[in-house]
Amino acid sequence: MHTFQDLVKRFGDYFAVRHFPTTPATLYEPGEYFLSWGGKRIRPVLCLMGNELFNEISSHAWHAATAIELFHNFTLIHDDIMDAAPLRRGNETVHKKYGNNTALLAGDVMLIQAYDYLNRIQGNQLSSILSLFNTTAREVCEGQQLDIDFEQQKDVNLDAYINMITLKTSVLLACSLQMGAVLGGASDGNCRHLYEFGKNLGIAFQIQDDYLDAFGDPEKFGKEVGGDIRQNKKTFLLLHALEVAPPGLRQELEDLMQQNPSDKVSRVLDIFRSCGVESWANELKEKYWQESLRHLEEIAVLQVRKKPLLDLAAYLLQREQ
């Protein structure tokens, strides 16, 4: 068994090769440029861990992990075009550096390349892996479209937001784990529980992400807090506050979002606190974390095999076990 830190390192080394032909360089260099930044590689490592939960890590799992990482990067390149984002992790985005048209094509060809890695999986597992991958890929597109839709919508209820965030981010985490499990020969029941573990963990992580952006310690969080508030981003916190705030406070919150005063962040945080948003968010995160753990417990393998996944989950959710 490997720890997740070990697998992050191993996957990083494995993935640090060219993934595209050399010509035409105008098409393929932008993709190589984007991939060269590195990254947390959480998703491919989840695939390897899902595989090792049931078996020794197979070459098929490495192909699947590579496909997942390429798919994730494809979504980032296209998302950056949609968001007109000039920077990602301090680097110029692909569309900013090479133009929108090339970025669009560089994304397309990265998705195709992901399928080419999946096609290295031989035997009768290819079809079920493709089926899971296709469903998930479609869901990720749905999540991104719902996110675009919500930006235009005044009222977004919390359930709709959870559904969007699940599609946009959690299903890929869940799919990564399940692809590893399928390739490790896991039963359908074990696959389902592992999928649900990943999905609920992803939702808990997203709640935490929204929480830290508002209430986090800037030193530990690694970036300035309040970014979401400044941008009027619909988050778990804002949507809940809009649902539970009494009419006067709700009006004040809406005015702050429209008027963008210089003390907006601190005043919105005050409203959040007076609506009990802080404890509510912690409870909601806890609920998804517990649900996640429940599914991990249900997986019928020796407890000791689950340790790396439990460590990773605790690390991601900044919890003591």
Next chain:
Amino acid sequence: MHTFQDLVKRFGDYFAVRHFPTTPATLYEPGEYFLSWGGKRIRPVLCLMGNELFNEISSHAWHAATAIELFHNFTLIHDDIMDAAPLRRGNETVHKKYGNNTALLAGDVMLIQAYDYLNRIQGNQLSSILSLFNTTAREVCEGQQLDIDFEQQKDVNLDAYINMITLKTSVLLACSLQMGAVLGGASDGNCRHLYEFGKNLGIAFQIQDDYLDAFGDPEKFGKEVGGDIRQNKKTFLLLHALEVAPPGLRQELEDLMQQNPSDKVSRVLDIFRSCGVESWANELKEKYWQESLRHLEEIAVLQVRKKPLLDLAAYLLQREQ
């Protein structure tokens, strides 16, 4: 055996169903909208014909044909974004009607859906079909990128242009035929010849397309001639004229392209004629047509089975057989 007209009709009926889930409608309606316009459906029909060349048309060939048509439409949606084209076949393009971001996602999800149709192909042919499809899909992206590159380049030589047009349009025709053949159980040799038949036919067709845009009879051509000349589009004709024109004429041609006078089309056509472009283009088209026929002849099946493909090729190239 079916004629291609018969298969166009049959595929049209077969394809006229929903290809996407109903929700979120904001993601899937744009794709359904684009697919509802119909079209010539040449590529999927080539797949069915490639299949019937060797066997009765199988359900797998219908899935592959559907995947090919979805892939082709994915490329059109993304190409329209890149070209900022407001109209296609008289209809508002997807990005014009729904915005660039949704069009980008609608294209992405159409590509994913194409793979989902491929995944309905069961058994040991799935992997080789995917491999051919992935290679072709990558090549189509390469062709589109080279087309973008060439727009910025002053000098494009004819060989580079032929390579670009082969990647951008011909390989998908060739791949469509070959996918049908693979699914029909054809030998590797037969598959290769059928691929080359389609590839060379595609190049001949593209030469004809460029030719008709300049020298065609507007009544028969169905659109105004000279569009490529007005837009300074790099075509077989222009690139050849720039290569063979004596310095004075070449300068005149370049001036016309820069200055865009009102009589530009007729003056460029005069230069084309005086450089012998018309007969050169006909000979080049003939060369690829003959090459195409040569490969069709090499396919080891009864001559009578080749009749529908020969009819289609003659129809596309407006030739008596």
